[in-house]
Amino acid sequence: MRRHRLVSILFVAPCVFAFAMNILIPFGFGLYYSMTDWNGVNPDINFVGFDNFAGLFSSPDFIYSFLITVAYTAINIVLVNAVSFGLSLIVTGRIRGRNFLRAGFFIPYLIGGIVLGYIWQFIFNNALVAVGKSLSIAALQTSFLSRPGSVIWIMAVVNTWQYAGYIMLIYVAAIQGIPASLMEAAEVDGANYPTRIFKILMPMMANAFTISLFLTLTTSFKQFDMNLTLTNGGPATRFMDTPIKASQLLAMNIFSTATANRMAEAQAKAVVLFVALVVVALLQVAANKKKEVEL
Amino acid sequence: MRRPFVRIVSIVAAIVCIVAVASCSKAEPKQAKGVEINMFQLKVEIKDAIDGYAAAYSAAHPGVTVKVETLGGGGDYGGALKAKSQAGQMPDIFVIEGLGGYNIWKDYIADLSGEPWVKDTDLAMKVDGKIVGFPVAIEGYGLAYNADILAKAGIDPAALTTRAAYEKALAKLDSMKKELGITAPVSMAASVAGGMWWVAAQHNLACYWGGGLAFDDTSVIDKALKGELDEARFTQYAKYLQLLFKYADQNILLNGSYDDQVGAFAQGKTAFLHQGNWVDPNLKQLGVTFTIGYAPHAFLDTEQKGLYLFAPSWYCVNSKSPNADAAKAFLTAMATTPEGHDYMVNKAGMIPAFKSVTLKPAGQLSQALMAANAKGGNYGVFFGMLPDGAGQNVFGPIFDLFAQNQKDLPRFISDMKKAVADLPKM
Numbered sequence: 022m023r024r025h026r027l028v029s030i031l032f033v034a035p036c037v038f039a040f041a042m043n044i045l046i047p048f049g050f051g052l053y054y055s056m057t058d059w060n061g062v063n064p065d066i067n068f069v070g071f072d073n074f075a076g077l078f079s080s081p082d083f084i085y086s087f088l089i090t091v092a093y094t095a096i097n098i099v100l101v102n103a104v105s106f107g108l109s110l111i112v113t114g115r116i117r118g119r120n121f122l123r124a125g126f127f128i129p130y131l132i133g134g135i136v137l138g139y140i141w142q143f144i145f146n147n148a149l150v151a152v153g154k155s156l157s158i159a160a161l162q163t164s165f166l167s168r169p170g171s172v173i174w175i176m177a178v179v180n181t182w183q184y185a186g187y188i189m190l191i192y193v194a195a196i197q198g199i200p201a202s203l204m205e206a207a208e209v210d211g212a213n214y215p216t217r218i219f220k221i222l223m224p225m226m227a228n229a230f231t232i233s234l235f236l237t238l239t240t241s242f243k244q245f246d247m248n249l250t251l252t253n254g255g256p257a258t259r260f261m262d263t264p265i266k267a268s269q270l271l272a273m274n275i276f277s278t279a280t281a282n283r284m285a286e287a288q289a290k291a292v293v294l295f296v297a298l299v300v301v302a303l304l305q306v307a308a309n310k311k312k313e314v315e316l
Numbered sequence: 317m318r319r320p321f322v323r324i325v326s327i328v329a330a331i332v333c334i335v336a337v338a339s340c341s342k343a344e345p346k347q348a349k350g351v352e353i354n355m356f357q358l359k360v361e362i363k364d365a366i367d368g369y370a371a372a373y374s375a376a377h378p379g380v381t382v383k384v385e386t387l388g389g390g391g392d393y394g395g396a397l398k399a400k401s402q403a404g405q406m407p408d409i410f411v412i413e414g415l416g417g418y419n420i421w422k423d424y425i426a427d428l429s430g431e432p433w434v435k436d437t438d439l440a441m442k443v444d445g446k447i448v449g450f451p452v453a454i455e456g457y458g459l460a461y462n463a464d465i466l467a468k469a470g471i472d473p474a475a476l477t478t479r480a481a482y483e484k485a486l487a488k489l490d491s492m493k494k495e496l497g498i499t500a501p502v503s504m505a506a507s508v509a510g511g512m513w514w515v516a517a518q519h520n521l522a523c524y525w526g527g528g529l530a531f532d533d534t535s536v537i538d539k540a541l542k543g544e545l546d547e548a549r550f551t552q553y554a555k556y557l558q559l560l561f562k563y564a565d566q567n568i569l570l571n572g573s574y575d576d577q578v579g580a581f582a583q584g585k586t587a588f589l590h591q592g593n594w595v596d597p598n599l600k601q602l603g604v605t606f607t608i609g610y611a612p613h614a615f616l617d618t619e620q621k622g623l624y625l626f627a628p629s630w631y632c633v634n635s636k637s638p639n640a641d642a643a644k645a646f647l648t649a650m651a652t653t654p655e656g657h658d659y660m661v662n663k664a665g666m667i668p669a670f671k672s673v674t675l676k677p678a679g680q681l682s683q684a685l686m687a688a689n690a691k692g693g694n695y696g697v698f699f700g701m702l703p704d705g706a707g708q709n710v711f712g713p714i715f716d717l718f719a720q721n722q723k724d725l726p727r728f729i730s731d732m733k734k735a736v737a738d739l740p741k742m
Contacts, residue, residue, distance in 0.1 A: 060420060062398055062401060064423070166571060167570045167571050254508055256507065256508060256509055257508055257712070264717045264731055277708065280395070280705075282420060282704045
């Protein structure tokens with residue numbers, strides 16, 4: 022038995038080692054640096070306790086970033102899951118070219134967020150504006166990305182375009198896992214299509230909803246690449262009587278704090294993001310788990 | 317049979333892991349003979365030129381090898397340098413872009429006061445009376461104009477020395493848009509979204525910090541760093557900015573990228589361009605044939621004729637490196653030898669900050685700047701003295717918001733007053 026144990030330990034060792042080096046140790050350092058005045062270079066680091074955190078909740082740009090990140094996440098969860106659930110119903114139905122459609126809907130996910138941001142920026146800033154000018158449609162003549170009130174909706178739309186295909190695959194797998202006999206029995210009993218969807222299909226694939234909601238929630242909360250290239254945080258808007266960036270999500274706020282050589286402050290913001298994300302994700306998973314049914 | 321095999325594999329795997337990590341932290345063995353100077357710089361456009369110069373210098377100086385590493389594509393130079401210093405691979409020559417950089421790296425920055433090139437330049441980086449940085453080049457700006465369009469509209473660029481003169485000229489251009497074939501008089505950008513905050517909130521704002529003052533007069537920005545905004549002066553500046561915004565192509569102003577902004581001017585769609593001499597290569601690439609010159613940013617009620625000149629970055633020598641003296645000699649050669657001058661002007665296309673250089677750069681805007689530098693009466697650019705992030709994160713949104721609500725001048729002034737009052741806390 023002891024030899025087995027040694028072998029197990031050795032087998033696990035590389036993974037544990039990599040996990041510790043890449044996740045655990047940096048995480049510990051991160052927590053530590055968030056309570057110091059480190060600027061990224063200076064070798065004498067002073068411990069300042071919770072000073073970095075205290076300042077955060079009175080700075081308008083951080084509060085705003087936090088709030089719109091929550092709003093963006095909420096919009097995104099609804100939009101992505103509604104669209105991808107709809108798509109999954111279409112591609113599991115009796116239509117022609119199902120496989121082609123599945124591949125087509127999935128392809129945007131394979132385009133990197135950076136590239137995708139630039140593509141959509143061009144569409145919103147140049148293509149749509151040009152269309153608006155040539156057809157004299159006033160609504161299109163100013164770019165959608167320069168409207169502070171609606172810019173996070175635009176970001177959610179772009180994100181949905183990218184992410185819905187991926188979530189769709191999860192739903193497709195779940196739908197295919199439901200025994201056909203259940204749906205047929207319901208149909209014979211006279212349940213119409215919406216009833217079959219809401220009463221049979223959706224409860225039966227509750228575990229797919231758990232994972233999909235979790236994925237959309239965490240990725241929206243951490244959204245960065247598309248944010249950087251599509252809007253770069255712009256345009257400006259006014260919040261708490263201070264001009265700030267209307268579409269700067271939390272991750273980007275952390276990034277611009279760090280690139281301004283405020284490493285410790287950025288680290289404190291990252292810790293806040295982490296805590297918020299853990300709390301929200303745990304609540305979501307706990308709530309969803311209750312709805313799951315075992316076959 | 318199988319179990320020992322498994323064990324061996326796992327042991328080997330563990331050893332490989334440990335060795336891999338251990339070898340990362342070990343410093344590379346030093347070369348036995350000769351000095352190797354490592355330089356780390358961020359101007360991608362001069363990469364080939366500086367690589368060539370470094371190779372020529374190494375060939376001419378036996379025992380010295382200069383290796384230049386260039387960070388490409390607008391990467392995060394500060395971050396990369398931090399990574400290098402953490403890894404114990406701090407280069408012998410590195411770049412800082414202002415006082416913010418100096419404060420971060422001051423433990424590594426050597427005193428260059430005794431170097432022979434110091435007397436030959438006004439733009440060396442000076443901190444507490446010590447020379448700490450070698451000026452990489454002169455860059456600068458005014459309001460670039462398309463001489464052909466101005467001539468057609470009957471406007472003399474030499475007369476554009478007050479805000480009132482600009483107001484008249486811009487109104488005239490605006491009324492003649494159809495005849496001149498332009499979409500707007502000015503190509504200006506101010507958007508956070510397009511990544512162009514720096515045109516308005518850094519370069520244009522620099523007019524307020526330094527315009528109309530002596531070249532090294534930092535009194536206005538010194539006051540601002542203590543939290544005070546000179547309201548009378550700032551109001552004049554804000555009115556000038558309002559004028560530029562009003563007559564700018566609005567789509568470029570609010571969303572445009574660098575390419576949009578420079579492209580519009582290069583295609584003759586605007587009469588003015590708010591950019592520095594670094595657009596020379598872009599204009600050449602876009603096939604510009606018209607004559608271009610610089611008019612001053614004249615925002616005051618009184619006359620202003622100077623352009624804004626600055627060194628965008630400085631080379632610093634790593635004081636902790638054993639090769640510091642060799643690195644200093646390399647910089648001195650760049651500033652004082654004909655080969656060094658040839659590299660800076662003809663190969664790299666820069667305007668050297670050294671007065672003894674007689675070669676002329678190729679670009680029209682660079683030539684205009686060099687002429688202005690020789691004539692004197694120019695203004696300093698001091699945004700480098702601001703705390704890190706002040707331009708991008710604080711002033712950027714304020715200017716973007718003013719571009720969106722151009723009529724609300726009092727709001728813009730009060731926003732700036734508040735932001736400047738918070739500067740000492742940053």
